[in-house]
Amino acid sequence: MYLADTWPKTPDGTDFDGKQLFSQVRNGKSPFDGAWDVNLLIREIEENLGAEVTDIPFVYNGSNNYHVGPRLDRPGDIMGRRLLMFERTDGEKYIWHDLSPEQRACLLTQSACIRASLFNFQLPLDFAAVWLRERLFEQKPRSLPIPVAPTREICVALFTAKIEATIRNIGDMIGWENDNNTVGPIAVVAKQSLLRLIPYIMPADSSQSSLPSRSRPRRFWYPQHVHYMDANNNPLATSLYDWETGCIVPAILSDPLMAVVVDLVTDENANPSITRVPSDATPSDRVQYMEWTRHYFGALLNQAPTYERAIQAGKDARHLWFALRERRGEDPEGCSVIWKLG
Structure with a gap:
């Protein structure tokens, strides 16, 4: 077992603030590079929902997970493997x-x-x-x-x-x-x-x-x-x-x-x-x-x-x-x- 997921650092050594993840990923500068392929998550959401992810305003870490709040071009329900998404x-x-x-x-x-x-x-x-x-x-x-x-x-x-x-x-x-x-x-x-x-x-x-x-x-x-x-x-x-x-x-x-x-x-x-x-x-x-x-x-x-x-x-x-x-x-x-x- 492990204590918590690793949280990324910025180039200056400070903790990633969880903001602007979507734009960073699209520009090939994901702070999670090497630990988690965010593009795979985006692709799975879009394929299952038939909707387009337009933004990820925030992401923060829990004891056993990352909490992600994607925005879509239209609402919908999702059926996935171990991916659970709920309306907030x-x-x-x-x-x-x-x-x-x-x-x-x-x-x-x-x-x-x-x-x-x-x-x-x-x-x-x-x-x-x-x-x-x-x-x-x-x-x-x-x-x-x-x-x-x-x-x-x-x-x-x-x-x-x-x-x-x-x-x-x-x-x-x-x-x-x-x-x-x-x-x-x-x-x-x-x-x-x-x-x-x-x-x-x-x-x-x-x-x-x-x-x-x-x-x-x-x-x-x-x-x-x-x-x-x-x-x-x-x-x-x-x-x-x-x-x-x-x-x-x-x-x-x-x-x-x-x-x-x-x-x-x-x-x-x-x-x-x-x-x-x-x-x-x-x-x-x-x-x-x-x-x-x-x-x-x-x-x-x-x-x-x-x-x-x-x-x-x-x-x-x-x-x-x-x-x-x-x-x-x-x-x-x-x-x-x-x-x-x-």
């Missing part, structure tokens, strides 16, 4: 700092309801069977050893396959590609310990509410919402984007995090908490952050009460799963994951 809804993003306390509470409530709807959604089993492994975060196994079903067995099998894929054999890559780290003997020993641990940290079948596979984005960030102000001057979320980072996981492994100035999270007992707190946060700031997280999770767990039981039942499994997801290559052998279990 009205509204703005990055509005949190401009909102009043009441408006922020309104936005947190909406976000909680969206999250609860995703949690409560009963994902069709045939869909999960196709996409569970495909949408798993890297590194992922080539296959799963048993059929996908809402059972404890698939949770154990998924966890086992994930660890096997993350810590392979001595000399294989581990972590993010740009960390340039490989598996060593300590990581191999840690891997065997983790594999033996899995059956003991997975809830028993009696916790049925925590086991079905459901679809959800990996995490929520307030910039991933597009908003406009309604008649009462409250922010209304009109869309949610960055679904390309979405995962399908068993409910006990899902992540209800909401990122604003800080990350709104729960502790292992499903109590509201915060992480990623700024180093210069004052005591009054922390009080405010806790008000946000209590409001968000109060609304979320009210709409999806079984989410609380899932978090509590799977607390040890969740701890390890998130450690596998978040770990970087500071430890060349990756064994820091096992120490994080406490």
Whole structure:
């Protein structure tokens, strides 16, 4: 896996500002030259839409993609391979700092309801069977050893396959590609310990509410919402984007995090908490952050009460799963994951 797509530099060494891409490409001076053929994208859009791209006013980078906003000589729908184009809804993003306390509470409530709807959604089993492994975060196994079903067995099998894929054999890559780290003997020993641990940290079948596979984005960030102000001057979320980072996981492994100035999270007992707190946060700031997280999770767990039981039942499994997801290559052998279990 990699951290982010490379963003081009201008000849003077500054970051490309994302503007006038179309004219630069047409003049043979694409800032993405050698990394991405923008002409291929333009050609695919035009061939599928039967329309002509007249401009690309802006492009910016996401964690796993480039966001491109082409203009066409006439509107249309597109069917492509992995190319997804949507009409941009009205509204703005990055509005949190401009909102009043009441408006922020309104936005947190909406976000909680969206999250609860995703949690409560009963994902069709045939869909999960196709996409569970495909949408798993890297590194992922080539296959799963048993059929996908809402059972404890698939949770154990998924966890086992994930660890096997993350810590392979001595000399294989581990972590993010740009960390340039490989598996060593300590990581191999840690891997065997983790594999033996899995059956003991997975809830028993009696916790049925925590086991079905459901679809959800990996995490929520307030910039991933597009908003406009309604008649009462409250922010209304009109869309949610960055679904390309979405995962399908068993409910006990899902992540209800909401990122604003800080990350709104729960502790292992499903109590509201915060992480990623700024180093210069004052005591009054922390009080405010806790008000946000209590409001968000109060609304979320009210709409999806079984989410609380899932978090509590799977607390040890969740701890390890998130450690596998978040770990970087500071430890060349990756064994820091096992120490994080406490």
